[in-house]
């Protein structure tokens with residue numbers, strides 16, 4: 001494919017995606033595209049289906065129905081082609097506690113079959129301020145340090161697509177701001193696509209080109225942050241989120 005055509009293929013294409021856990025529909029025929037090079041937020045209250053969506057995109061969960069294409073490949077049949085080109089970070093997936101930070105990054109680097117691993121880890125440690133903790137057991141780190149290590153793990157293979165589940169959960173405002181700045185710089189430098197689930201609306205307004213609003217396993221609204229603010233007549237996404245969560249859309253739309 002000529003390089004110019006690459007951006008025409010969405011980094012993620014999801015169509016009619018359904019996930020059932022026994023009788024419960026965690027995802028109910030959702031469809032969306034994430035354009036290559038964009039940063040898109042998955043928003044929604046607890047239990048809306050954000051983590052389930054991300055898990056399916058990673059190939060950790062199988063869909064009950066629907067189409068999932070990542071970087072132009074069908075995740076059901078061609079997962080092995082896509083996984084080396086993507087990565088993820090989640091506060092809910094802990095790295096093995098007894099291994100040092102360096103050992104953890106080395107294990108993950110080997111899983112991705114990366115060459116020049118020592119140099120890569122050195123570079124990531126510089127960028128993410130991990131040099132002084134490389135020899136510490138991963139289990140003893142603070143939440144902020146763990147987040148930076150998880151980001152290093154997520155960026156080790158220079159992913160074209162990064163899936164982030166609540167990238168700044170449980171971080172103090174200063175560390176959270178640093179992580180957001182780092183993600184902005186990473187995207188500007190690499191042109192990577194980022195899909196992130198977040199409960200932090202200020203983070204979404206700062207980082208994201210587009211927003212997918214989820215509720216009860218469905219996408220109930222979508223658009224740029226500016227579109228959503230205009231549609232709901234609100235000054236910030238926090239209020240839009242509350243309108244959607246509390247079914248106040250009609251009331252808010254009526255002048």
Ligand SMILES: Nc1ncnc2c1ncn2[C@@H]1O[C@H](COP(=O)(O)OP(=O)(O)OP(=O)(O)O)[C@@H](O)[C@H]1O
Nearest residue numbers: 021024025026044045046047048049050051052053
């Ligand atoms: N393994 C599972 N077995 C049964 N039900 C599940 C499983 N995983 C998720 N669910 C259910 O699917 C629904 C969606 O859950 P999911 O974790 O995707 O939501 P979420 O939007 O990420 O929520 P949160 O913001 O709380 O992390 C919830 O009702 C949840 O209880």
